[in-house]
Amino acid sequence: MKEKSMEWNHMWIDGEQVTLQETFEVYNPATGAVLAYVPNGGERETKQAIDAAYRAFPEWSKRTAGDRAGYLLDWADRILAHHEELALLLSSEQGKPLAEARGEIAGTAYMIRYNAEEGQRLAGEIIPASNPGQKLMVFREAVGVAGLITPANFPAAILAQKVAPALVAGCTIVLKPAEQTPCIAIALFRHLMETGIPQGVANLVTGEPAAIGNMLSADPRVRKISFTGSTEVGKILMRQAADHVKRLTLELGGNSPVIVFPDADLDAAAEKIVSNKFENAGQVCNGINLIYAHKKIHQELVDKLAERISRLQVAPGLAPDSQVGAMIDPSYLAKVERLVADAVEKGAKVLTGGRRLTENGLGNGLFFAPTLLDEVTHDMELTKEEIFGPVAPVLTFEDETEVLERSNNTPYGLAGYVFTRDAARMFRMIAGLEVGNMAINGTSLAYPQAPFGGVKASGIGRVGGKQGVEEFTELKYVALTFE
Numbered sequence: 161m162k163e164k165s166m167e168w169n170h171m172w173i174d175g176e177q178v179t180l181q182e183t184f185e186v187y188n189p190a191t192g193a194v195l196a197y198v199p200n201g202g203e204r205e206t207k208q209a210i211d212a213a214y215r216a217f218p219e220w221s222k223r224t225a226g227d228r229a230g231y232l233l234d235w236a237d238r239i240l241a242h243h244e245e246l247a248l249l250l251s252s253e254q255g256k257p258l259a260e261a262r263g264e265i266a267g268t269a270y271m272i273r274y275n276a277e278e279g280q281r282l283a284g285e286i287i288p289a290s291n292p293g294q295k296l297m298v299f300r301e302a303v304g305v306a307g308l309i310t311p312a313n314f315p316a317a318i319l320a321q322k323v324a325p326a327l328v329a330g331c332t333i334v335l336k337p338a339e340q341t342p343c344i345a346i347a348l349f350r351h352l353m354e355t356g357i358p359q360g361v362a363n364l365v366t367g368e369p370a371a372i373g374n375m376l377s378a379d380p381r382v383r384k385i386s387f388t389g390s391t392e393v394g395k396i397l398m399r400q401a402a403d404h405v406k407r408l409t410l411e412l413g414g415n416s417p418v419i420v421f422p423d424a425d426l427d428a429a430a431e432k433i434v435s436n437k438f439e440n441a442g443q444v445c446n447g448i449n450l451i452y453a454h455k456k457i458h459q460e461l462v463d464k465l466a467e468r469i470s471r472l473q474v475a476p477g478l479a480p481d482s483q484v485g486a487m488i489d490p491s492y493l494a495k496v497e498r499l500v501a502d503a504v505e506k507g508a509k510v511l512t513g514g515r516r517l518t519e520n521g522l523g524n525g526l527f528f529a530p531t532l533l534d535e536v537t538h539d540m541e542l543t544k545e546e547i548f549g550p551v552a553p554v555l556t557f558e559d560e561t562e563v564l565e566r567s568n569n570t571p572y573g574l575a576g577y578v579f580t581r582d583a584a585r586m587f588r589m590i591a592g593l594e595v596g597n598m599a600i601n602g603t604s605l606a607y608p609q610a611p612f613g614g615v616k617a618s619g620i621g622r623v624g625g626k627q628g629v630e631e632f633t634e635l636k637y638v639a640l641t642f643e
């Protein structure tokens with residue numbers, strides 16, 4: 161990887177590479193080295209991008225879905241043809257282990273393919289009429305110019321999860337990537353531009369988050385905002401959207417529990433909890449925040465978790481044996497340190513980890529040891545806030561009603577995980593947990609064909625599935641009298 165690469169020194173506006181005098185630095189979080197200087201765009205560049213997207217919309221939205229899908233399928237092929245190079249960039253910029261980065265890049269291509277295909281199956285409806293000689297018809301139309309704002313934890317996959325459904329539905333787009341991870345977005349856009357997609361259909365603006373966000377919200381020509389990130393910023397965007405009653409898809413924070421009942425397969429539960437909890441160093445929006453272990457199996461589960469967690473290899477993402485890489489942002493690491501210190505002060509027991517790692521050459525990076533905390537109680541801040549880091553807190557419970565009440569006692573409602581073999585209990589948990597997504601006897605949720613999203617303060621709308629494409633459309637209903 162060329163450090164300070166000039167490859168990432170531009171935005172994409174109206175089909176052109178745009179550079180700026182003013183730039184910001186992007187770091188490799190494993191080493192602290194500067195990876196790139198990226199244009200620090202703001203209101204002016206965002207307006208130019210909206211102008212371009214608005215000009216491109218009439219022609220793009222009139223094309224057939226099959227035609228639009230063709231560009232996306234070509235894009236997916238190009239991404240797969242550059243798979244390793246993109247995975248190396250993703251790991252260097254974001255910090256995740258190369259194995260995970262490879263998985264994310266492959267997932268990015270599959271996400272694009274799925275949306276390209278699903279977008280061709282979107283259909284309207286003809287409803288039986290109330291009068292003879294009449295047809296009641298429902299059309300699906302592209303919503304217009306869409307503003308897309310993506311986070312740093314899955315900067316490739318989430319980009320695809322927004323760009324692909326928007327484009328196949330007939331929207332034109334202005335995308336703002338997270339300030340920690342603009343390079344992978346710039347690289348993915350280069351491959352998109354190489355498909356020959358018409359000028360102005362897809363625009364990328366890097367830079368000042370609030371200035372770009374404000375502009376996307378303030379311009380009435382942007383008809384839709386799709387955002388993935390913190391609940392805090394989601395609320396800002398929702399307030400701003402009110403002025404134009406702008407359409408919103410919001411994928412926000414969570415406080416997701418996993419509940420392990422005594423009849424569960426504890427080896428499988430431990431295995432799957434650890435793979436969920438420590439993926440991407442715990443920076444996963446639907447990652448497990450709290451582990452509720454039934455009193456009867458608490459000790460056995462904790463032992464199995466401790467054994468697996470203490471074996472996890474922490475190393476820079478590009479090291480061959482890395483299983484847990486650097487955290488993406490110093491503020492995320494600081495939050496984890498604060499939450500662990502608060503929990504320990506209030507009586508939590510550290511079974512493994514519990515501190516920042518600085519030895520063995522990790523000192524310049526943002527590494528936190530995979531951590532297991534036992535004897536966690538609800539007065540500790542980490543039971544209320546999203547940890548977003550490699551820390552697994554264990555609480556105990558005795559009965560189903562009590563654990564449901566405790567799990568639902570949060571403003572969030574993103575994901576819930578349950579381990580049990582009892583079918584009746586599974587359905588009681590499905591009915592009882594106030595979440596948008598659940599996994600039972602597993603901890604994987606993110607699939608291109610599944611509608612993912614939150615309830616309560618975890619969001620509005622869904623990404624993925626046919627619903628994810630529908631989010632970029634509006635219905636137009638027509639009562640046609642022909643006799």
Ligand code: ADP
Pocket residue numbers: 309310311312336337338339369370372373374388389390391393394396
């Ligand atoms: P996280 O806490 O997961 O980093 P953020 O909500 O801070 O999430 O960031 C997610 C995305 O939102 C990033 O692209 C970030 O730049 C962007 N963002 C931050 N502040 C604003 C804002 N005021 N308006 C629009 N986007 C913003």
